Every structure is written in C-alpha cells, then in structure tokens.
Amino acid sequence: TLSLHDALPICFPVTIGLFLLAGIWLKDIYAKRVNRVSLVTQDAGLCLTPIMEEIQFSLRAARVVYWEGSNGRKTLSGSHQMHLNALAEATNGKVEKIKGIMQMVPFSFCPRALSYLQPLRNDDVTVSFESQVIDQESDIYMKYGIMTAVYVRVWSDGIPVGFINIGFSQEMRLVNDGEIAYLRLQAGKVGRIMERIAKHKPCKE
Numbered sequence: 001t002l003s004l005h006d007a008l009p010i011c012f013p014v015t016i017g018l019f020l021l022a023g024i025w026l027k028d029i030y031a032k033r034v035n036r037v038s039l040v041t042q043d044a045g046l047c048l049t050p051i052m053e054e055i056q057f058s059l060r061a062a063r064v065v066y067w068e069g070s071n072g073r074k075t076l077s078g079s080h081q082m083h084l085n086a087l088a089e090a091t092n093g094k095v096e097k098i099k100g101i102m103q104m105v106p107f108s109f110c111p112r113a114l115s116y117l118q119p120l121r122n123d124d125v126t127v128s129f130e131s132q133v134i135d136q137e138s139d140i141y142m143k144y145g146i147m148t149a150v151y152v153r154v155w156s157d158g159i160p161v162g163f164i165n166i167g168f169s170q171e172m173r174l175v176n177d178g179e180i181a182y183l184r185l186q187a188g189k190v191g192r193i194m195e196r197i198a199k200h201k202p203c204k205e
Contacts, residue, residue, distance in 0.1 A: 047203035048088035
C-alpha cells in the first residue's frame, strides 16, 4: 500500500496535467464561441452596411449604425451579459467611426438604449435632442459630434432585436412623416436579414 508520502509525487503531476487539459478545453470553447460570433458579425455587416449607407445618403446623416441587442449570451463563468454590438456603420466621413470599438457594450452603460428595445413601447421611431438630455449616452453622442439621435427599432420573429441609430450633427434636427415611413421600411429589411442569420442561413437570399 502506498503511503501518502509515496503517493504525492504521482498525484501531483496528474493533477497539474488535468488542470492543463481543462484550461486547453476552456480556451478552445471560448475561441470557437468568439469565432462563431465574429463570423455572424462579419456576415451581418456585409449585408447591413449597404442599408446603412443608403440611409446615411438619403437623410444626409453624420452617422448611421445598426446595433444588435443581446439579452444575455452565456459567458464562461455561466452568467448572462446583456449588451449591444455595433454590426454595421456608415458615416459622412466627417465624424469618427465607432463600429470597431463599440462591441459588447453592457446595457448598464446605456440604459436609454435598452428602453428602446422594450416590446411594450408604442413608438418604433424615437427622436432625441442630445443637448437637452443629461446622461452618459448624451455625453458620448456629443463627444462624437452627434447632436440629434434617431432610434428605429428593428423587429425579427415578433421580438425587438436591435435598432438603427441615425445621428445628425444639427441640433434639434426634425424628422418628418415621410422620413419616418422610409426608416420603418429600412428597419423591416434589417429585421428580415437578422431573421435569416438567426436561422443560420446566408443573409442574402
């Protein structure tokens, strides 16, 4: 029978080996998950960017971004993180692009954006004059040269999945009925693309 003193040299390397294998396994799972999310983001971006560019050109906006809302992808720790991802963007070339740095933005950082995704809201289109709002989001908007922000909620399979955010450099830029109808039409296109992606289909038919 092995004594504790004799068993330690055997058990210790085995334990270290198991920890290393577990670490490699977790790293592989995380890498696959990140890669899958990255591929979805790239695919969505390719299909959505032309729509953002069309909106930017039609409305002469400074920036147009499609934000995907997540109600909680599981993290490796097992918790769910509610966040926003910027999937597609178009600008007028005069404002800084933000898509590359605005990924996995926690909803706690932008509670106003979260409110626009609530299914019980009656308004799919919301206009916000940022100079008249005092919160963290308005500070960020104005830092990047956006004085008026328009939010257009996007639905897919009967639930809100994100919103198109149109930013204007003008203070109190009003949006007329024709523009609202146009934006709802574009939001419908985005919703259909996101529905295809959610079903693991190519975003283009």
